Amino acid sequence: MGAAGVLRAALWGLLFPLISAQEGLLHAFSNDNPLLKKDYCIMYNSFWTSLPSSLSNATPTRLVIFTPKMLCSSSDVPHHIAKDKAIVVKRGNCTFLEKAWIAQNLDAKILLIASETGLTTPGGDKSTYKNLSIPIVVMSYVDVFDISKSLGNNVNVTLYSPPSREFDFSMVIIFLIAVLTVAVGGFWSGMEELEELKAAASSENPGVSRKNSETILFGPVKIIIFVVFSCIMLVLMYYFYIWLVYVIIAIFCLGSATSLYCCLAVLIQKIPFGRCRLACCNTTFEVRLIFLAGFCVAVAAVWVVFRNENSWAWILQDILGIAFCLNFIKVLKIPNFKLCVLLLGLLLVYDVFFVFITPYLTKSGESIMVEVAAGPFKNSEKNYGNLVEASAERSAPHEKLPVVMRVPRFQFCTPKICGMQFSLLGFGDIILPGVLVAYCHRFDVQTSSSSVYYISCCIGYAVGMLLTFVVLSLMKMPQPALLWLVPCILITSALVAWKRKEMKKFWEGNSYQVMDPADCATTEENSTLSSERCGGE
Known part of the structure; x- marks a missing residue:
């Protein structure tokens, strides 16, 4: 996967459940x-x-x-x-x-x-x-x-403990953030596919697409490596939280600043004026993009410095998080529905295992996923063999992982006493379903399907999110969102393909999509479809 791919996987491989405070x-x-x-x-x-x-x-x-x-x-x-x-x-x-x-x-x-x-x-x-x-x-x-x-x-x-209402308006905001991010990310990926198709049609070899240098293609080997790496990373976070949390914060800061730049650069390049260029080292740069890069770095830096300011820092975290998710949905490409099923199926098992099964395996009887999401000092006064030192002054709150969307809750009866309480949704619950939505839109573009797969998958995701919130309210316990999201989007997409009598093509993907060379070696040598996807190699 490369160093960059491993670091990215380390960050968004942590799929946190929806949790509520007590x-x-x-x-x-x-x-x-x-x-x-x-x-x-x-x-x-x-x-x-x-x-x-x-x-x-x-x-x-x-x-x-x-x-x-x-x-x-x-x-x-x-x-x-x-x-x-x-x-x-x-x-x-x-x-x-x-x-x-x-x-x-x-x-x-x-x-x-x-x-x-x-x-x-x-x-x-x-x-x-x-x-x-x-x-x-x-x-x-x-x-x-x-x-x-x-x-x-x-x-x-x-x-x-005053009773709280079953419904909180923060859930509406979380829902809108998640659905709009998935929809926009999938639309962006499809539009990029359309541009590549046009470029391929005008090239000397129109049968094979040009692989974008920013694209990460996932095949079976990479999917398995990614899931295994996610499991290892979560276990390491469970045992070494106080050190690894700063690594995750640094990765998020770098990744979100880069993602924010990629998202805003696309919009700025649509503006026809202000294209002043600066020459440096035999290369020219647009001045406005240089200023944009500085702005994105500044936004990420401000968040890092004030990340524990609950009153407003959550806004910056959500903005950076939305850009982060959008960029990954656009960049991460799965070539067919078969591999989407493999990826989402394995991560569904991963999510359920670390939320519902690990309480039976840990000494504390608590879920590893919830423990990592809650941070240190949750279960004990001891921390990795070191006693918590008492100080004369009130200490700052412990560091929290930034891989979640945070929206303040509105329903708690005495917010001025207990401070802001937040509803949380992990980035993985946006990015991973977004990968399938993006594939559906690319398939629509490749087959001229009038966005039927894309729209259906977005609706399936919205239904899955609503189901997640309903179950969370009824069960009043941490929920692995993928448990409800994955079946909704997979079943919806499969039903559309079956109804349109395109299941075989949807399952195998379009021959236009080029697979990553590392995965071509794992395909059958005599497969015509594999040969086409690997550029005839």
Whole structure:
């Protein structure tokens, strides 16, 4: 595949499921002055802890703050003080579950863990927490300090989690981004195919297309290598997240800046004026394209610097992500439906395996895919053998992988308390179905089918996205989107080909499409169709 192809595969081979957060509220009020009250954001694991849906149904509990104690030993907290109390201890030195068992043995009613490393959902070995009954929540260390400062030492707290609506408007935006990106990317690929056909028709050898230097042709060997590489990369991310996340960020920055340039350059070149050129080293450059390159690099650089600014950085990430997906859908070419089925089928198995099967294989009982998507510190206070160091200042949130579209959720009842919550969709859930949409449009161009395959496949993708959102709302758990997208687009495309009595041609592809030389060696030597696709070699 080459170094560039491996790096690209490393980035978008990570197909993340749609995931949702588990936020709640801590309502604190002073026993000395009932008028003094305040709400704080908490994170909890809904599989461990069930919180009331409203404040009126919650039971007040006396709060006792033991920070900077970490409760890694029962001697850290006196039993007579912790009994029937909501106790606050500091995050670090041992796992959430170890703290929870000690707190439960001390007869505490609620365990609150004060974190300086950002709010994360408590997690751990499922077989261990089954017998735990004490609620476990994570809150900010700064908020714990604020409770003491604002409300005093005689404080009661109640925990509750307001119900969220089944439908959120952010899903509409995610849907539009995904469908429009796939549709535009597929249309772009088809138009490029039309230009190549015209160029081939006017050349001396019209039977064979000119392979674009920017095109990545996938054959059976490359598909298998790609899927295997994606599996290896995901497992490596699971074990070495804190180092590899910066590699992925760097690759995304470079790839998205290049993709944004490719997308905008196509539009700028349609403008008939301002074509001033600059000569350098026996080569001429359009000045406006030089400025465009600088602009694209600047956009990517701004995102890198401010990527953790939740209030607006998501807009830049989505713009760069859309350009990234568009460019890959246009560049990545599968020569026939047969290889599309192979690629999407293998990645469907990959997606389902790492979301639904790996919980039975990991020690923590959590999905590898969800673990990587959630980032570090999700399941434990320990990180690759190193304890989380406590600092005097509030630390920045951990790095997140940028291979997702992020749209703020609108439905959470107290966004100012818990900050922005996001709906996510992985790039792979756009790029990979987009590859089939692009093939359908190229096939339409090659066979003069009036875009029937292209439009049908786009509709199939839209139906698959709607089905994904419905299942996500009903099941309320992480979903591998390809589980619903792949059958919708494959079945739709196959039905159109069968109805038009073109299945054989659609399955094998048009002889105009030239295969990559590396894959020609794997085809049957006596196949006439293979000979045509390999340029008669």
